[in-house]
Amino acid sequence: MSETENVVVTLNVNGETHTVLAPPYETLLETLRERLDLTGTKHGCELGECSACMVLMDGEPVLSCLTLSLEAQGHALTTIEGVAKNGVLTPLQQAYIESGASQCGYCTPAMVLSAQTLLDKNPSPTRQEIRDAIAGNLCRCTGYVQIVDAVELAAKRMRESVEDRVRRET
C-alpha cells in the first residue's frame, strides 16, 4: 500500500463486490465512474463544494470526490443505481418525477440520496428540516422549491402507506 503503483481495491457497492486495480490516490468518484461505469454519481466541482458526487457510506452521506477508494474499502456503499429495487422506483423517486424536481438532473442523484437519508430518520420533516438536510446539495438550475415539494410529497405518501398497512393488519 506504500507505493504509488496500482493496488488492489475491493469495494462493496449496492450490495455487490467489485475488485479493481487502481493507484492509491484514486478517488471513489473516479473508480465509480471510470472503472465501474456507475455514472449515476456525478462530478461537479470535484472540490467538495457541490455534493453532486455524494454517495452513502454505511448509510451516511459522504463525498466521493474527496474519498480515496482505498479508504472506502470495508464499508457498504450506496449509489443512486442501488436505490430502486428490481426496477421499481422508491416513493421519493416517483414524487421527484411528479413534482418536476429534476430539471437538468445533474444534482438529482445526490439530492435523492440526501433526502432519502432524511426520510429514513424523520418520516414527517418540516419544509425547513428538508431544506437543512439538502443544504449542501447545490442545484445549479435552482429548482429548490420543487425539490422540497417532492420530498414533502414522498413523506406524505410513505406515511399514508404505513397507515394503510397498519389499518389492513388490524
Add this chain to the structure above:
Amino acid sequence: MIRLPPFRFFTPGTLTEATRLFAEHERAVVVSGGTDLYPNMKRLQVSPPSLISLRGVRELKTIQAGADGSIHLGAGMTLTQIERHALVRERVPSLVEAIPLVSTLPLRNMGTLGGNLCLDTRCHFINQTPFWRQAVGSCLKDVGDVCRVAPGGSRCWAIASADLPPLLIALGARIRLVSERGEREIPLSELYRDDGIHYLNKMQDEILTRVILPRNENVRAGYLKLRRRGAFDFPSLGVGAALQFNADGVCESARVVLGAVTSKPLEMPQAQGLVGEKLSAPLIAGVAEAIALQARPLQLADYTYAFRKQMVAVYTSKLLNRLAD
C-alpha cells in the same frame, strides 16, 4: 476531472505506527478526513510525496470524561460523531450548536476535529486553480515572492478560517501533540501563529491526538459566524465567547476570540472589561466596539474588509447579549 497528484499512502492502525512512519518518510503529511487537504492538493497548492492517514488510528476515536470533570475529545472523531455524542450533548452544548455551522453534512461526516483545528489558512489569492494563480503572478503562499493582499510587506496574511478554534479557545481547550520524540500538552491558543504560511506552532510530524476541555459548569459559551450563504460557506468572520457568572449574576471571567480576521484566532483582551460587572447592553456595546477597534481584517475574504470590521462589533455584541440573557 480534477485528479489528485500522485502520492504514497500509508494507513497505520495505531499511533505508534503513525509516528514511526514519519521517521521513515520525512516530508510526509497526515491526513484525516481530507476535506481540507484534498481540495488543496487538487488545486496543487500543496503536493506532499506521502500521506499518513489517521482514519484507522484507534486511539484518536474516543470521547471520555476525565476524573476532574474535563472532557477528552479524540482528534480523529468526525464532526458528526462529536455532534451526536451523548456526553458532548450534555456537557458542551455550545459545541453541539457550532458544529452544524461548519461546512456541509457530508463534509462533517468525513471531516475531523483534528483536521478542523489544523485547517490551512485561506485567501482569495491562494484558493484558486493553478491557472488562475499563475495568471495573477502567484503569491507568497504559492511559489511567488509577493503577497497579493499587501504587496508592500514580506508576510502572508491568509486567514485562520476554521470555525471551531474560536469557540474551543474561549472554552479554555488544551491539546495533546504526539511524535516519536514524545508527547506534550499546550493550550489550544498556543497552537497558532500569526503567519499565513507557517500557521501552526508545531512540527510537521506532531500529531494532534486529543482536545481537552476543562470542567465548565456555569460557563455560557457560543459561536456566531458571518457568511454570505446561510447553507454553507467558510467564515468571513467568526466570534467565539465564553462567560462565567457567580450566583449574583456578576461576570467572573470572559473570553472573546475572533476567527477569520488574521492568520490566527485572536483572543481579545478587551473582553476583560466585562469582568466584575453585571452585564448590560450598553456595557456589552462598549466592549464590542473596543474589540472591533483592535480587529483589522484585510481584503482577502468575502465582503469588504470595512464591512467585516463593522461586523466584529455587531456579531460580538449580539453573541455577548445572547450569553448574558
